Amino acid sequence: MFDNLTNILDLGIFSDLEKQIMNENKVEFNKQINDFMKTSRAASKLSYCYCCGREIGSFCNSHTVPAFCLRNIAVNGKVSTLNSIIDFPLLNNDKGVAQAGTFQLICRDCDSKIFSDYENPYSYDELPTQKMLAQISLKNNLKFISKRRIEKEFFTCMLEKNNMIQNFTDAKHFVQELDLNEYINAFNKAKKALEKGWNEYYLCYYEKLNYTVPIAFQGCISIAIDFDGSIINDIYNQSSKYILKPIHICIFPFEASSIIMMFIENGDKRYRNFYKTFSKLxxxxxxxxxxxxxxxxxxxxxxxxxxYDVATKNEEVVRISQKGQDIFSLTPYFDPYALLKKQFDLEERKKLPNFLLEEYRMDKE
Ligand SMILES: [Zn+2]
Structure with a gap:
């Protein structure tokens, strides 16, 4: 239900007092946000499948992270989400596997066909194929298209209910529109690659671990800052000519192994230094x-x-999870790059407990 909310609400900017107020008014807040989300979802709903274009009445509940991966880290059918780490009063902490990270944009037929290679654990006996990478890219972009479409309606809705000022909503809409177009282009590229059997992706990292990690992730991220502090993606550049280049990252827990991989679009030079340094670690x-x-x-x-307990009791995990580029994206009062460098300094990784190491493995009694 609240999948798309964390970003919208700029997590981490709330003070303890604000959280307290929200907690005290939890029922009312929840109801209002629920209403907004309901309206936004309804307003963003299409009448056709985004993939095949067929007219449809009901959409598939598509999982971003394949459900079979989530099952491998679930306890009593539940997995925990970000909110369980950052203690945000309004959102649900635990999700059933069926609702975790889903989007509704395509028909059941497409969902069962277009991701079938990469969603099959047996496909990973060898290196992932170009087809699998295109399928992952296709889905990552679909998820963002769905998300941005809903967010756009959410801000319209907030404006209509007088919870937002016009300028802020316009600025948000402008950024969302640019962002949406980039995801649509990347989606079209992946779709074409699948149809034509083109090689469009470069696998910069692939690792098969012989244990089940307790974290699942699939998505594309526009990394802002490199190991040496230089800028990879200028996330403040709002020129329609500047394109953010995301990198696809997968952390797939299998029954007795895990796949960790990272890939980009062919010819994308922006990450070259990043993955060169990365490969030497x-x-x-x-x-x-x-x-x-x-x-x-x-x-x-x-x-x-x-x-859950180890993660939520660790101050660094909580602090680092609260970072969000959205937080200060509309505040031009100071040098955003200095802050950005500080905010996404990769050196900070050393403060985290390494949950992907064998000592945290799931397949251990
Ligand atoms: Zn379809």
Whole structure:
């Protein structure tokens, strides 16, 4: 239900007092946000499948992270989400596997066909194929298209209910529109690659671990800052000519192994230094880097309830999970780059417990 909310509400900017107020008015807040989300979802709903274009009445509840991966980290059918780490009063902490990270944009027929190679654990006996990478890219972009469409309606809705000022809503809409177009282009590219059998992706990292990690993630992230502090993606550049280049990251827990991988579009030079430096790191540090990146940049990862206590009691995990680029994206009063460098400093990974190491493995009694 609240999947798309964390980003909208700029997590982490709330003070203890604000959280207290929200907690005291939890029922009312929840009801209002529920209403907004309901309206936004309804307003963003299409009448056709985004993939095949067929007219449809009901959509598939598509999972971003394959459900079979979530099952491997679930306890009693539940996985935990970001909110369980950052203690946000309004959102639900635990989600059933069926609702975790889903979007409704395509028909059941498409959902069962277009991701079938990469969603099959037996496909990973060998290196992932171009087809699998295109399928992952297709889905990552679909998820963002769905998300941005709903967010756009959410801000319209807030404006209509006088909870937002016009300028702020316009600025948000402008950024969302640019963002949406980039995801649509990347979606079209992936779709074409699948149809034509083109090689469009470069696998910069692939690792098969012989144990089940307690974290599941699939998504694309526009990494802002490199290991040496230089800028990879200028996330403040709002020119329609500047395109953010995301990197796809997968952390897939299997029954007795895990797949960790990272890939980009062919010819994308922006990440060259990043993955060159990355490739020289020790395995444990590579895993730690990826853990830091998903915690700091994304709200869409899943953790096993098995590590819930360790994660939520660790101050650094909580602090790093609260980072969000949205927080200050509309405040031009200071040098955003200095702050950005500080905010996404990869050195900070060293403060995290490395949940991707064998000591946290799921397949251990
Ligand atoms: Zn379809």
């Amino acid at each position: 020790e395995l444990s540090d590579k895993l730690l880097t990826l853990l830091y990146i998903i915690l700091a940049y994304s709200e869409d990862f899943y953790i096993s309830p098995r590590i």
